[in-house]
Amino acid sequence: MENLLIKLIRLHLLLVVTAVSAQLSVKRLxxxxxxxxxxxxxxxxxxxxxxxxxxxxxxxxxxxxxxxxxxxxxxxxxxxxxxxxxxxxxPTGVQNQRFAQLKYEEEEAKKIKAASDTIYKRSVQDFAHWTSATVDADPLWLLYYKRMLKPITEFPNTPQNFMEWRLKDQQTYETLNSIGTLKRLQEELDMIKEKYSMSRSMDMPRGKRFLMYHETLLRWRKFAQELRKHNNKTTLLLDYKNILKNHSPYALPTAWSPASDRQVVQNIMLKYKNRY
Incomplete structure (x- = not known):
């Protein structure tokens, strides 16, 4: 036991001496x-x-x-x-240029992040208008398009007479119907109403919805203008037709009816009795 203790002490002293000599041997160059x-x-x-x-x-x-x-x-x-x-x-070294480039890229990254945040916030705001359940609460719809597109909802889906087509009279309605104009106008009306229904019922981005509103409004204005043009043109044509018919040499007086010889003589005597 004593021999083991002596060996440990000697080993410890040897390690201390080695460490001290190593420190003394290191020289700073x-x-x-x-x-x-x-x-x-x-x-x-x-x-x-x-x-x-x-x-x-x-x-x-x-x-x-x-x-x-x-x-x-x-x-x-x-x-x-x-x-x-x-x-x-x-001052103009490569590393300083790298630092400057890094600073520039950091500023650009901040701008990109700010733009991304703006786009994200805008997307979150637009998401509320994505669904068709909230279209009635949109400010632009309430301020403008609701009033401008109201005539489309008030116009009948399938007009059956001149009043529903908003024509002047029955004769104009029959004329346009006979030449096939009303059939073509009915097809255009169906397309306008279908586009309007899609813009109100489908889920889509807010911007696309208002583009559909605007396209529908333009088509409705064109439809209404064409309907007024056909209405006025047909009415004018019928008026000319009636005038020509009344001035035709083969046209009979409106109040004329056949009379006997006796009635003819009596009419002449009544007409000239106060002149002679």
Whole structure:
């Protein structure tokens, strides 16, 4: 037991002596050439090409200089010494340019994030108008399109007479119906009402819904204008037809009826009895 204790003490002393000797054997080096290279690698100064050359009778005698910067040095070393200032942290250095580029990209990233947040918020706002359940509460619908598209809902789906078609009279209705104009107008009316129904009942983005509103409004205005044009044109045509019919040489007086000879003589006598 005592021998084991003695061995442990000796081992401990040996470790302490080894550590102390190792600390004493470490020597801090201060190589000026390495320090100069460190300065060139950052921002402090460009130059100080250590080791310096030494000359004896005009001949360079420093072997260290000759192997690092001189005639025996690698070509890359000589090009580095004779080349441009490439300190990365100088005012126009590559690293500073990277820092500036990084700062610029950070600012751009902030702008993109702000734009993305704006788009997201806008999307959240538009989502409330995506469903058809909330179309009646939309401000633009209440302020404009509800009033402008109201005539479409008030117009009958399948008009059956001149009053429902909003024509002047029955004769105009019969004329337009006979030439097939009302059939074509009915097809256009069906398309307008179908588009209006789709814009009110389908789920879609708010912008697309109002585009459909506007397209429906334009088609309705064109339909109403065409209906008025046919109404006026047909009425004018019928008026001309009646005028020509009344002035025809083969047309009979409206109040004329056949009479006997006796009635003819009596009418003549009554007409001229006060003149003679």
């Amino acid at each position: 201060n190589d000026p050439a390495i320090v100069a290279q460190h300065k060139r690698m950052v921002f402090e100064s460009w130059g100080d090409w250590r080791p310096y050359p030494k000359y004896f009778l005009g001949v360079q005698t420093n072997f260290a200089y000759a192997t690092v910067w001189g005639m025996w040095a690698p070509k890359i070393n000589r090009d580095y010494k004779d080349g441009d200032d490439i300190r990365p942290l100088k």
